[in-house]
Each structure stands twice: as structure tokens, then as C-alpha cells.
């Protein structure tokens with residue numbers, strides 16, 4: 597049981613309280629604190645990035661085996677909403693087909709997060725748009741196998 601991201605429990609508790617009082621569910625808070633899919637993939641098959649109208653930026657790294665997304669990571673320079681949405685998106689697409697990921701929408705990610713503040717819903721859009729951009733760019737570069 598090797599958990600690298602153990603942080604000062606007191607600091608984490610304070611942060612959890614702040615996020616909970618601003619409208620984040622426990623699940624969304626856990627995604628934000630644990631950041632299970634934050635980072636890069638050195639031998640990724642596709643890397644794409646996008647900057648939202650708020651100025652926050654995300655990069656997504658996809659590892660593919662044929663049509664299956666075997667792994668994904670996000671680097672996020674952005675808010676708690678952006679980070680939790682990106683992490684939830686990976687849980688939804690890992691092991692799924694590219695088509696499944698292409699059909700993923702903001703509502704699907706919101707369901708996983710359960711609750712985030714209303715004014716943070718555009719952060720979910722940024723995570724989903726970044727994913728869709730990566731799928732488009734991969735297909736453009738490698739041909740549409742269908």
C-alpha cells in the first residue's frame with residue numbers, strides 16, 4: 597500500500613471544509629485532493645491541450661491500444677473544479693473505446709462528481725472539450741479506421 601500523496605491531515609481537513617462549504621461533494625473533493633490521474637504519460641499516443649475562456653489550461657495524454665483507451669492523464673493549470681472534472685473524466689474513459697469517449701458529455705462527468713458549484717460547470721466543459729480535441733487530433737493524424 598504505497599500512497600505517495602499523503603498530505604498533512606490538518607491542512608487537508610481545512611481544505612475539505614472550504615470546498616464542501618463552496619458546494620463540492622465529497623467525491624469531487626476526493627478527486628481534487630487525491631488527483632489520481634494527474635500528470636503525463638511519457639509514451640502517450642496523443643497529447644492535446646486547450647485553454648478555457650477563464651485562462652485555465654489543460655493537457656491530456658492518451659494511451660491507446662487499437663480503439664481502446666488503456667490509460668489517460670491530465671495536467672491541469674487550473675481550479676479545483678477543473679482538476680476534479682478531469683480526474684472524473686479519466687475514470688469514465690479508461691478501458692473504453694474512443695467512440696465511447698467521443699460521446700461523453702458534461703452531464704456524464706457531472707454525474708460522477710455528484711455536485712460542484714454552479715459557476716464551476718464550465719470547468720467540466722473544459723475537461724470534456726480537451727478530451728474531444730485529443731480524439732479529433734488523433735483521428736486526423738492517424739486516419740479514421742472506420
Ligand code: FES
Pocket residue numbers: 648650651652674675676677678716718719722
Ligand atoms: Fe477555469 Fe475552472 S475556473 S477551468
